[in-house]
Amino acid sequence: MSAPIRVTDRWLERDGRPWFPVTGEIHYGRVPRERWSEVLGHARAGGLDSVASYVFWQAHEPAPGDFRWDGNLDLRAFVELAGAHGLEVVVRIGPWSHAEARYGGFPDWLVQRDLALRTDDPGYLALVRRLYGEIAAQLRGLLHADGGPVVGVQVENELYDDPGHLATLRRVAEEAGIYVPVWTATGWGGARLPENLLDVYSGYADGFWAESDDGWPDWAAQHFRYSTVRDDLGVGADVRAALADDGTVEGTGDAGTAPARPATPFATCELGGGMHVAYHRRPLVTPRDVAALALATIGSGSVWQGYYVYAGGTQRTGPHWTEQESQATGYPNDVPTLSYDFGAPVGEHGQIRAHHHLLRRQHLWLAADGAALATMPATVGGGSADPDELRWAVRSDGRRGYVFATTYQPAHSPLPAQRDVQLTVELDDGPVTVPSRPVDLPAGVSVVWPVRYPLTEALVLRSATAALLTRLEEGGPDGTPLVVLTATDGVPVELVLEGEVPVAGPVAAGTLDGGTVVTLTTAPGPGTTVDLPGVRLLVLDEASADQVYRFELGGRPRLLLSDVPLSVSPDARHLVAQTERPDVRIACWRPAQGWVSRTGAAPRAGRHRLAVDPAPHAPAPPAPRRGGPAHRLAAPTDFSGAARVRLDVPADLLDAPPGDRVLLRVAWSGDVGRAVVGDPLADGTVIGDHFWHGRDWDVDLTPWRDEVARDGLTLELLPWRRATGVRVDPAVRDVPDGARIRSVDVVHVARVGLAVPPPSDDEQETR
Template sequence: MGDPSDRADAIGATSRYLTRGGRPWLPVMGEFHYSRYPAAEWREELAKVRAGGVTMVATYVFWIYHEEERGVVDWSGDRDLRRFVTECADVGLDVVVRIGPWGHGECRNGGFPDWVQHAGLRTRTDDPAYLAIVRPWFAQIAAQLTGLDRAWGGPIVGIQLENELYDQPDHLLTLKRLAREVGLDAPLWTATGWGHAQLPPDEVLPLFGGYSEAAWDSAHDGWPQQARAHYFFGPGRDDDSIGADLRTTPSPVDGDEAHLMRYPFATCELGGGMYTSYHRRPVVEPDDIAALALVKLGSGSAWQGYYMYHGGSMKIGRRSTLQESHATGYPNDCPLVTYDFQAPLGEYGQFRESWARLRMQHLWLADHGAALAPMTLSMPDDAPTDTADRSTLRWAVRSDGHCGYLFVNNHQPVETLPDHHDVQFGVALAGREIVVPAQPVTVASGAYFVWPLRRPIGEVTLVSATAQPVCDIVVDGVPTAVLVQTGGIGVELTFDGEEIGSVDGTGTAVHDGQDVRVTGLQPGTGCRVRVTSRTGGVADILILDERSARQLTRGRCWGTDRLVVSAAPALVTDDGVVVYTPPADAEILLYPPLSPADTTDGLFGRYAIGGRQAAPVPAQVRSLSPAGPAREPVIDPVSGNASAPTDDNFAAAAVYEVPIPPEVLDHADETLLRVDWTGDVGRAYIGDTLVADHFWYGSTWEIGLRRFRDLLRDQPLRLHLLPLRRDAPVYLSPQVRPTDHVAGQVLQLRSASFVPVSRVTVKPAAR
């Protein structure tokens, strides 16, 4: 495992963390399936991924997408793996290739072509006949990736073998040997470890996951039991519910994880959202995603990996649809096309609020990940051990004995947690007890945050702060720590008094024993505390409010490292600051400002950017036929789950025609058709071509039109909508479940509109 030690930026692994260039390394990985997104748009989408603070992309190579018919192998267009990996490198992203040959990913046969699935082989074993077809398939992948591995300076840092294979350690070794023999190689070899998987010792890194919901669970009305564990701090890594719907033997009852302590705590499937199966369609909120991610960091994660980070669309094959379904022996019926996953970046590249909330964590990891990675977990004596406990405040510390971070989580989905009053935390570090804050506070329901402990900033030590670290920059030679107020808790900064010469800026500084404590701060773009050490060194601390921090990105623009605050999603690129769909009066804030005279928003400069957001345009929808009665439920006899409607069932669908105005098709950027409706299942057609579908789960249905321009120039789009029965055996989140049924069913198409998505690039040359 690992690069040759003489390589300047050698990648390796210890029992607690990864290393790169001889330093601890905490990568942030986001799943993005190249074959489920138009190749023409990869570069733009990868730039969004990178701007979200992701440093590494994971992607499945679905065999069925490339060799649906035996001997007919297709690496062209959206299936061009080589081009995708190259474009990842071009935008500065590392790559982990999940080569299978079985992958899952809600793909038909787990990614096996039908000719493999039905060949009578003992697949996913060392059956010689099976290996005889796997080897040439691996050789095909290797040919695509020639020259893109680390030995040639390429971006491929990891290869995942198989997926969710829990009882064939020797087969994983065989796959690794085959992959190497045909030319595949990487410093990191991984395998999924959930379900108490039996893995070959020291040959692969076990990677884990955790989801806030589970579309593979039953249609019961409650929250999946296993999901609760992911909102509690602790050393546990395994989630045996992932893949449990496909395992034929149960996981060990004792769940002993002692053998995992040899490996760093690494993840590849922290839920960036959740897909919708027909029988279970949960809503995943942005806080559900961000709180889970923070809990994993607080629990010891040394590799943050999200599934999915970017949604996509499943292909329609030449011989069949390519989704997971009851018809192919899976317990879950998935949509034919959509794989949006409620991800931080959606099926058509939509920015979700979870993108911004995770970005705030990722900005911190970019500057502090190397310090956090080696730190070990400490738990309070009264830490809850029962995942049904909703009364004990959940917190933990990661530290190296000298400095560290205090993590708090008071959020979980579905089952609201209470406020906690009169809270203080006591942490022993560097031979003293740190009590934070000095006066008790209330940790509100829904709050989750991380606070620094004994953090060096220039020549001074920030002993504690009741504010979350965001990032570090240097402004005119002054080291500057950027923090954000969290949970409505008043910000208190405590410095080591022996180091402090003076404290200036907003707030009130008081010498309190051995410390200097600053209170009375008003977080925002004008809140700065300047600390001068006894030897004359200067350090700044900026304290932002939560809204500004969620709108914050940083990067090198106009000749220096800057903070950029934008209400619309913004990316710092080589060309300038790209802002998505800004209104006509849009502005960005920059720190440091371009000129001292520009400081008009606290410490930040405020700059108009010439936004050109167009208002949504109502679509002219024409009803072609009304819906018939909702169909009788169909239950899969094997899984016991409700089955999705078939093509024949859509004969009873309401049909609507949506003409697409020429100006929508001439728009250079994306235009979304936003459909506000309630019902069961919707499909969108252009002519006879199915282009999108939707299991209704409470959200509006968005369809990106850019990729269908050529089809839409000659024909309208049609919506086929099925009504939802009142007693349909499907799970819907309680807050969205309809109550306005008519004659035992509901189908409403309230509106449809065209929503332009524009981009404005603010270039340095414009100044």
């Protein structure tokens, strides 16, 4: 029997203990089944303890009564595999999903019926009951009560005005046999929810759904400030307005006054793991944007970090070619026909991006101290829109806590440095001032400083100007704990300990107010350790902290350093390195020895440059046009006048052993690109598309290598025309009209299995 889970008015609990979940969205139906395990392995390696996924009705019931659960639609197999990776699952059962899917995930045959969709219309509910029954059959034996990984269910999505219908959906799901401890519904946009659903929230650094002539939206800016306001009125507002006008999809239930909701914990399900692009507006959200927003949300009181999306995917194809949101189906936006990369931590084709590492630092901290943090309410000290005001917050339970401060906003709206920063935290037994002397915070940083953190039962870290990363209870000498801290670049490290404490290591020590003040005499890094009574501190620089992984291997926790992405096989017996370089080097922490290096080889990994015309000419690009309910710029569908770049890819570059991947990486500028196998003017097959927005364009050649070798590959490129009015980020918009190619590379991404390092003598002695 699984440990009981319940939702209190302030946090979630597991087995009577506070629990701080970290969840990432991965759409099993948009990822090839043979790559599920790889993607779930990276999610676990990134510090997630759970994943969420939509169940797209249109994919599972393409014709009335004809349900499909095969291939990469096998929900049961996906949930079982997530459980094998140590991940729990939140199933978003709809019926309406949105998710940039055709009709929000509704099948065409449903939309064509004369039903009041997303309401308690009896005809509609009969079809929902059938769908939920099929989902329940897939999840039988996998629910939390049965010892399975499914701990939560979300009903509907972005339904604002019909709490009665949302309550009905939960009842129908339970009648079908779906019983879970956590039931949720999206709360943003001023949604009215019934009391038996937990409201969950969102936060994005930008949004493709804004207008092309809008600057950076205020609703995005608010997420880089500390605030007790959970709601975001911008997310989905354009679709809400469009579908309400259409009248066929938006709920139109009871518009009376909703009952007052009880206090609920601040939970999120859609913190932007990146951002999708539409034709008219193409945000360029950076890894640091994602990490800063996530950390600001924790500082604002979040007790559940949920990312949308954590791993990108590819839009499904069906009888209408692709099943993406488009103006042709009544939506305001045209999005790419295939790519749903989203700029996510794990990309559409398994690319591991910098925010996978930046977020892992936060997740390791939450794994180490999230149970305590969840009980700490947030107090916002400085959170205004004034760029000159220090933005800070405190989370504390009265005994100890964390100080948050930030000078970070995206590069197109930066904040200045803050001089002479010093904050005083009022605790039950008196104030703590951190740091003991004011410090300057550089521009573009976010810090979390622990206050009265218990290093051991007898030793307390009164304050520190370094963040808690993780701890190993037997990672120090003689089986003592190892506590790992991360310094912030440009901020000197100060550690203040309660009482007079002997200190050894590259430090200078003094006394202050009955405590011991420790400063480093060497730069933070993998070799910077400080020995205290009963505990060792390891103080890393930020670049090294980005390389830290913590895995359960060989029956014990392991701390690893790696400059290539790592994951663990589901049986926890093997490390797996993913690399575009031929050499792999990792280091494993040994309590008595420090870091011990290991190497591996991936001789086929690397990049191979192809020769191309850097300025291909498009003889007759189509005229701009507008469409949809918001009259926004529409994606071109006529590629007859595009520039065509024929690529000759040597057959040996396409060869890859199982598990490896061959990507085509195009660094370019333009408007819209398509990769076509075969003759693009005849029966060619589009295998990838891209709305240019500043990031490189990756196309996975692995599933198409035989066809590419036989029929060739052509890039169809439409030129950039500034006068069209498409919005791209200011950082990249200063490009000439036309199509420009900087480089085209064939990238071999290798997956290398590494043996689990055996325990050293000192580890064996302390087990």
